Amino acid sequence: MLDTQQLEIGKIYKKESGRVLAGLIRILGDLDLAEEAMQDAFSVAMEKWPVEGIPENPYAWLISTGKFKTVDAMRRAGRGRELITQKLSAAEEPVIEQFEWEKHLVEDDQLRLIFYCCHPLLPLDSRIALSLREVCGMSTLEIARAYLVPFETMKKRISRAKAQIKEKQIPFEIPSKVKLNERVGAVLQVIYLIFNEGYSASSGEHHIRKELTEKAIFLGRKLVDLISTSESMGLLALLLLQESRRESRVAENGDLIPLEDQNRSQWNQNLIQEGVQLIQIALMSGRLGPYTLQAAIASVHALADSVENTKWDLIISYYDLLLHVHPSPIVELNRAIAIGMHEGPKAGLTIIEQLLTNEKLRSYHIIYAARADLSKKSGLIEKAIESYQKAIELVRQEPEARYLKKQLSKIL
Secondary structure (H helix, E strand, C coil), X not given: CHHHHHHHHHHHHHHHHHHHHHHHHHHHCCHHHHHHHHHHHHHHHHHHHHHHCCCCCHHHHHHXXXXXXXXXXXXXXXXXXXXXXXXXXXXXXXXXXXXXXXXXXXXXXXXXXXXXXXXCCCCHXXXXXXXXXXXXXCCHHHHHHHHCCCHHHHHHHHHHHHHHHHHCCCCCCCCCHHHHHHHHHHHXXXXXXXXXXXXXXXXXXXXXXXXXXXXXXXXXXXXXXXXXXHHHHHHHHHHXXXXXXXXXXXXXXXXXXXXHHCCHHHCCHHHHHHHHHHHHHHHHCCCCCHXXXXXXXXXXXXXXXXXXXXXXXXXXXXXXXXXXXXXXXXXXXXXXXXXXXXXXXXXXXXXXXXXXXXXXXXXXXXXXXXXXXXXXXXXXXXXXXXXXXXHHHHCCEHHXXXXXXXXXXXXX
């Protein structure tokens, strides 16, 4: 029984930690204090909830506990922090005690937290890393793996960002509409990266992290409500279209199901319809940014009834535009895979061989998995075996590793 409840508390942590942290920053006015308060609150929850039961409103309970643990700690520290203790004791008292939470306030806190972490005074890489750490509770190790940088580098990057927030006294707020454009690019990227980590986790036993994809979609909707640009709509469309396939991407035993084998009747048509409508509005604006173009590619996949009947030529043309506005080796790799589907595996393989001269891609398991697949289809079995082995060596996620090993066993 205790193990079951502890597992449930772990799920609540994954789901609620970003919201709790955001609420505590609003109350305490300090990121470090809020982090300590949140950890204290969850520590108390781990002790009490397995015995007393999980409260009806875990979020409110955690906010209340975190706040009062901070007040107690400050009181024990002596008169040096007396003024801030008095302020905290009075802050939000009726709301905390009665557990009456305005829904819009909770939601705004989460969006406010992203804008807080994405302040233009912080370096761009620090903004994104800090947001992934604080908004969705990704570990420093997970973020380092997503960025393909050493753990210590990422740890220092996040620490510097937190120090700069305190030093520059960055306010916890959503900026005025005049200043939104300074931060919206980083905010879009953070929501995109949160979704990516949920869509295909960088490591671990599970391919999909549902709590992250749902959080990203929630934040994407809130951002569109706040600022309806072609790119904010394009990003939300992309997330919805990708999320529409979630139920068909993984088998009951956790094994991956490739696109060509997915049951398209399981695709969520409501999400597809909403995503397609958004992308049509975004495309009509004439401002084609990277998220709008990625959503356009996703819409072609979503509307096709099979891999064979997919409009690969249209997908390639969108990739060409995407490379023009947002050059990236990952985009080049995806374009090469699309060319392999449209012009034949050898055409795609030729491009992938050229891309392997890029140092960033040489440590990316997907390029070797793509090379293996196209080599197999081209009859180059030895190259396929070598490529599958390299992909397996580099992959950090168990379901992907199992899938690659299964594909390798078929040609040995």
